[in-house]
Amino acid sequence: xxxxxxxxxxxxxxxxxxxxxxxxxxxxxxxxxxxxxxxxxxxxxxxxxxxxxxxxxxxxxxxxxxxxxxxxxxxxxxxxxxxxxxxxxxxxxxxxxxxxxxxxxxxxxxxxxxxx
Amino acid sequence: xxxxxxxxxxxxxxxxxxxxxxxxxxxxxxxxxxxxxxxxxxxxxxxxxxxxxxxxxxxxxxxxxxxxxxxxxxxxxxxxxxxxxxxxxxxxxxxxxxxxxxxxxxxxxxxxxxxx
DNA sequence: ATTTGACTTGGAGTGCACTCTAAGGGCGAC
DNA sequence: GTCGCCCTTAGAGTGCACTCCAAGTCAAAT
Numbered sequence: 233x234x235x236x237x238x239x240x241x242x243x244x245x246x247x248x249x250x251x252x253x254x255x256x257x258x259x260x261x262x263x264x265x266x267x268x269x270x271x272x273x274x275x276x277x278x279x280x281x282x283x284x285x286x287x288x289x290x291x292x293x294x295x296x297x298x299x300x301x302x303x304x305x306x307x308x309x310x311x312x313x314x315x316x317x318x319x320x321x322x323x324x325x326x327x328x329x330x331x332x333x334x335x336x337x338x339x340x341x342x343x344x345x346x347x348x
Numbered sequence: 349x350x351x352x353x354x355x356x357x358x359x360x361x362x363x364x365x366x367x368x369x370x371x372x373x374x375x376x377x378x379x380x381x382x383x384x385x386x387x388x389x390x391x392x393x394x395x396x397x398x399x400x401x402x403x404x405x406x407x408x409x410x411x412x413x414x415x416x417x418x419x420x421x422x423x424x425x426x427x428x429x430x431x432x433x434x435x436x437x438x439x440x441x442x443x444x445x446x447x448x449x450x451x452x453x454x455x456x457x458x459x460x461x462x463x464x
Numbered sequence: 465a466t467t468t469g470a471c472t473t474g475g476a477g478t479g480c481a482c483t484c485t486a487a488g489g490g491c492g493a494c
Numbered sequence: 495g496t497c498g499c500c501c502t503t504a505g506a507g508t509g510c511a512c513t514c515c516a517a518g519t520c521a522a523a524t
Contacts, residue, residue, distance in 0.1 A: 235471075247513055250473090266520055268471050281456070288449045292511065313460040316453060323450050330443050333404045337436050340397070344429040351501080363483055366503090382490055384501050408481065 238271035242279040249279075255292070257282060257299050288323045354387040358395040365395075371408070373398060373415050404439045 239246045249269075252258050258278065262270045285295050298315055301308040355362045365385075368374050374394065378386045401411050414431055417424040 245513080246471090248511090251512065254474090263472095266471075268520090284449050284452050286511095288446060288453065309460055313457060316457045316460070320450065320453050320457065323446060323453065327443060327446050327450070330404060330439060330446070333400050334436065334439050334443070336400050337404065337432060337439065341429060341432050341436065344425055344432075361483080362501095364481090367482065370504095379502095382501075384490090402481095 233271045233276075235269045235271070238269075238276065238279070241276055243283060244279065252279075252282070256296055257292070259299065259303050285319070288319070289326065290319055294319075349387045349392075351385045351387070354385075354392065354395070357392055359399060360395070368395075368398070372412055373408070375415065375419055401435070404435070405442065406435055410435075 233241075235246045235249055239249055242249070244252075249258070253261055253269075258275065261275055262272065264270045282295060282299075285298070286292075294315065298312060301312050301315075349357075351362045351365055355365055358365070360368075365374070369377055369385075374391065377391055378388065380386045398411060398415075401414070402408075410431065414428060417428050417431075
């Protein structure tokens, strides 16, 4: 599929897709005869996974590290798993923090009284 | 209290405190005879509230708007309350998103199998 | 045949939220 | 009294993650 289709289906922009490829986040996107990018289904899957990492706050540098490990082969699986486990902890901590802050916010809203 | 004490107790840096004051986020911090900032307890409370807004992802520009409304007096209470309610919705949405993403992350971690 | 439009690249620019620097002032300890 | 340290200001610099631009290529439509 074209970069525009991939952009639409991944929720990223074509600009961002090129940027991600340039910094090594996306391995080997194919090119068609004209030299244009031709995304495959598994590129889309990878992109969707990357997007999850991003929206949960993983820094680009860490994602690059993860992508690099993936390219190196199956023997890096333990390190990749460890990265994800560490990231999971951060996400859990973030959810806990937000949940706490939410209750503070609710108290503050309550303190404004019942009027509109 | 001095800017260093206020920094320590608020979790921000002295640099950031000066920056916040400069952009109008902190109203009227007192000065002592030497012209040094002298923070009061209520400055600390305000700072802690600001910090909650920041850590929950409110943009600085919105916080400035909120601070500006506060300075304008009690008649802006409804608008301030509305801002907080809107922000609450965003925080709730963010928690929901993170919770969903967390389960994706968990599936991915599981797919790495039980080995270390 | 030429126009249109999407694509390619490397590199420059943007927005946000700090973060630091330079130049100078004032106070307590020795 | 002078040294060292923390403070002041305006303004410049940083890091992150995009986001856009310029110059050029190519295929399809008119």
